[in-house]
Amino acid sequence: xxxxxxxxxxxxxxxxxxxxxxxxxxxxxxxxxxxxxxxxxxxxxxxxxxxxxxxxxxxxxxxxxxxxxxxxxxxxxxxxxxxxxxxxxxxxxxxxxxxxxxxxxxxxxxxxxxxxxxxxxxxxxxxxxxxxxxxxxxxxxxxxxxxxxxxxxxxxxxxxxxxxxxxxxxxxxxxxxxxxxxxxxxxxxxxxxxxxxxxxxxxxxxxxxxxxxxxxxxxxxxxxxxxxxxxxxxxxxxxxxxxxxxxxxxxxxxxxxxxxxxxxxxxxxxxxxxxxxxxxxxxxxxxxxxxxxxxxxxxxxxxxxxxxxxxxxxxxxxxxxxxxxxxxxxxxxxxxxxxxxxxxxxxxxxxxxxxxxxxxxxxxxxxxxxxxxxxxxxxxxxxxxxxxxxxxxxxxxxxxxxxxxxxxxxxxxxxxxxxxxxxxxxxxxxxxxxxxxxx
Amino acid sequence: xxxxxxxxxxxxxxxxxxxxxxxxxxxxxxxxxxxxxxxxxxxxxxxxxxxxxxxxxxxxxxxxxxxxxxxxxxxxxxxxxxxxxxxxxxxxxxxxxxxxxxxxxxxxxxxxxxxxxxxxxxxxxxxxxxxxxxxxxxxxxxxxxx
Numbered sequence: 408x409x410x411x412x413x414x415x416x417x418x419x420x421x422x423x424x425x426x427x428x429x430x431x432x433x434x435x436x437x438x439x440x441x442x443x444x445x446x447x448x449x450x451x452x453x454x455x456x457x458x459x460x461x462x463x464x465x466x467x468x469x470x471x472x473x474x475x476x477x478x479x480x481x482x483x484x485x486x487x488x489x490x491x492x493x494x495x496x497x498x499x500x501x502x503x504x505x506x507x508x509x510x511x512x513x514x515x516x517x518x519x520x521x522x523x524x525x526x527x528x529x530x531x532x533x534x535x536x537x538x539x540x541x542x543x544x545x546x547x548x549x550x551x552x553x554x555x556x557x558x559x560x561x562x563x564x565x566x567x568x569x570x571x572x573x574x575x576x577x578x579x580x581x582x583x584x585x586x587x588x589x590x591x592x593x594x595x596x597x598x599x600x601x602x603x604x605x606x607x608x609x610x611x612x613x614x615x616x617x618x619x620x621x622x623x624x625x626x627x628x629x630x631x632x633x634x635x636x637x638x639x640x641x642x643x644x645x646x647x648x649x650x651x652x653x654x655x656x657x658x659x660x661x662x663x664x665x666x667x668x669x670x671x672x673x674x675x676x677x678x679x680x681x682x683x684x685x686x687x688x689x690x691x692x693x694x695x696x697x698x699x700x701x702x703x704x705x706x707x708x709x710x711x712x713x714x715x716x717x718x719x720x721x722x723x724x725x726x727x728x729x730x731x732x733x734x735x736x737x738x739x740x741x742x743x744x745x746x747x748x749x750x751x752x753x754x755x756x757x758x759x760x761x762x763x764x765x766x767x768x769x770x771x772x773x774x775x776x777x778x779x780x781x782x783x784x785x786x787x788x789x790x791x792x793x794x795x796x797x798x799x800x801x802x803x804x805x806x807x808x809x810x811x812x813x814x815x816x817x818x819x820x821x822x823x824x825x826x827x828x829x830x831x832x833x834x835x836x837x838x839x840x841x842x843x844x845x846x
Numbered sequence: 847x848x849x850x851x852x853x854x855x856x857x858x859x860x861x862x863x864x865x866x867x868x869x870x871x872x873x874x875x876x877x878x879x880x881x882x883x884x885x886x887x888x889x890x891x892x893x894x895x896x897x898x899x900x901x902x903x904x905x906x907x908x909x910x911x912x913x914x915x916x917x918x919x920x921x922x923x924x925x926x927x928x929x930x931x932x933x934x935x936x937x938x939x940x941x942x943x944x945x946x947x948x949x950x951x952x953x954x955x956x957x958x959x960x961x962x963x964x965x966x967x968x969x970x971x972x973x974x975x976x977x978x979x980x981x982x983x984x985x986x987x988x989x990x991x992x
Contacts, residue, residue: 466887467916467917467947468916468947468950469950469951510912511886513886513916513943514886514911514913515911516912564946568942569943569946570912570946570947572913572943699853700853701851701853701858701881701883702853702854702855704854704855706855710855710969711859711968711970712855712858
């Protein structure tokens with residue numbers, strides 16, 4: 408790579424803006440993208456919702472995140488404009504699930520806002536649903552989740568050690584977002600089980616404590632695998648209350664092993680409810696055999712606040728909530744028998760929420776600042792631009808204004824490459840490119 | 847006095863221990879205990895109104911986690927705004943949260959009771975000891991706001 412002196416100046420400018428964002432405290436520790444008025448306009452153009460509409464409220468803090476603030480933080484997080492409808496749906500899903508608005512983003516638990524993306528939008532904006540879904544590498548996965556966490560600090564003031572009192576937090580607080588691997592799943596999409604159509608795009612919000620890795624590459628029967636999952640769910644350390652909220656992220660290999668042996672989602676849930684158990688002796692030795700009076704937290708049966716819990720020896724305690732239709736999602740690469748148990752916040756009585764992504768048809772307004780810049784540079788040589796377009800495709804026409812420098816106009820393929828490069832961060836492309844007749 | 851229990855482990859027990867000392871040494875009458883169903887949010891306005899209706903002062907505990915400490919301080923502030931002196935109890939690590947929430951209500955100097963952490967794992971003797979340590983702070987706050 409080589410750079411001109413102009414490039415160097417621009418890089419230094421960008422670096423100083425990033426530093427200024429650090430000085431303002433507008434960061435989660437990683438660099439943030441500066442938000443300009445034109446970028447904000449491009450994001451707001453992707454939705455029909457009013458900029459002042461509230462997407463999530465924390466009344467006890469007297470603070471609210473609006474569509475505008477959601478956009479500012481999405482920009483700072485590194486999102487493209489076409490991700491913004493997903494970000495808004497993610498906020499809606501978080502609000503519908505309820506934990507974020509009820510104060511739990513402040514909790515010592517340190518939960519992460521986990522997001523799962525379903526439907527055709529995954530392909531349109533390149534959401535990773537395959538290899539390394541819980542790891543880095545994909546812009547959409549990283550920045551959509553980051554948009555929410557940045558706003559937690561910048562909008563709600565939930566900074567570590569003050570209003571975010573996470574004792575340790577969880578690595579998922581640094582961006583936990585992945586796509587459902589529908590193409591390699593034996594079952595309908597998770598969003599279809601929640602009443603949406605297969606070709607709807609949707610987001611599921613899961614406030615989670617941790618993602619527990621499950622090694623079962625040797626499993627050859629459904630029962631072997633399900634007992635392994637049951638044992639992973641029923642660990643004593645997961646229990647704060649009587650039961651745990653759970654969720655499965657099954658690799659395609661595991662999902663097909665189960666499906667091929669006659670297990671659908673409901674049969675998997677029934678098996679796990681029955682077999683995810685802990686004996687009362689195991690609970691007693693960790694001081695969790697009793698239940699507290701009001702919040703029904705686990706504590707020793709002889710604790711001053713214990714009201715229940717003197718179960719007989721040999722008793723087995725089921726750790727999954729009987730009504731919990733916990734999510735079972737297929738994601739990851741089809742290359743090994745590895746899956747994950749997601750430990751949701753709460754007892755399992757509150758289900759994760761799935762919300763449809765309503766993308767407005769994409770308006771040319773999103774990319775007008777870029778096109779105006781192009782127009783301006785063409786005008787220096789006596790030409791100008793005129794444009795139209797929708798849904799991510801621009802028709803650009805170069806026309807003659809003064810035509811005093813016919814040689815100054817770059818050839819069509821070069822101009823197309825320049826326009827494509829300028830539009831690339833927005834997800835838009837050049838369709839028809841009309842050149843003037845200079846003969 | 848009304849005891850406002852946020853439902854956290856040992857919250858009600860600590861309130862009862864302190865109330866016993868206030869009854870014995872200060873002639874306080876406890877008119878009742880209100881148990882919150884959800885510790886992470888302040889009282890619903892209707893529940894707050896019911897307390898305001900029947901009591902002169904409130905003692906509330908225990909802010910010993912991120913969300914419940916903020917809500918415990920917010921309960922105190924909201925009751926004070928309706929004229930009911932309130933002593934909110936938070937454990938030491940959550941003093942910073944309490945101050946942050948007080949600032950968000952524009953009350954930078956709002957005072958509350960700090961109890962040594964932890965409270966949830968104390969036995970009865972431990973709870974009695976904690977109550978004896980902080981009861982004078984409870985009295986000081988309630989008297990200063992009368």
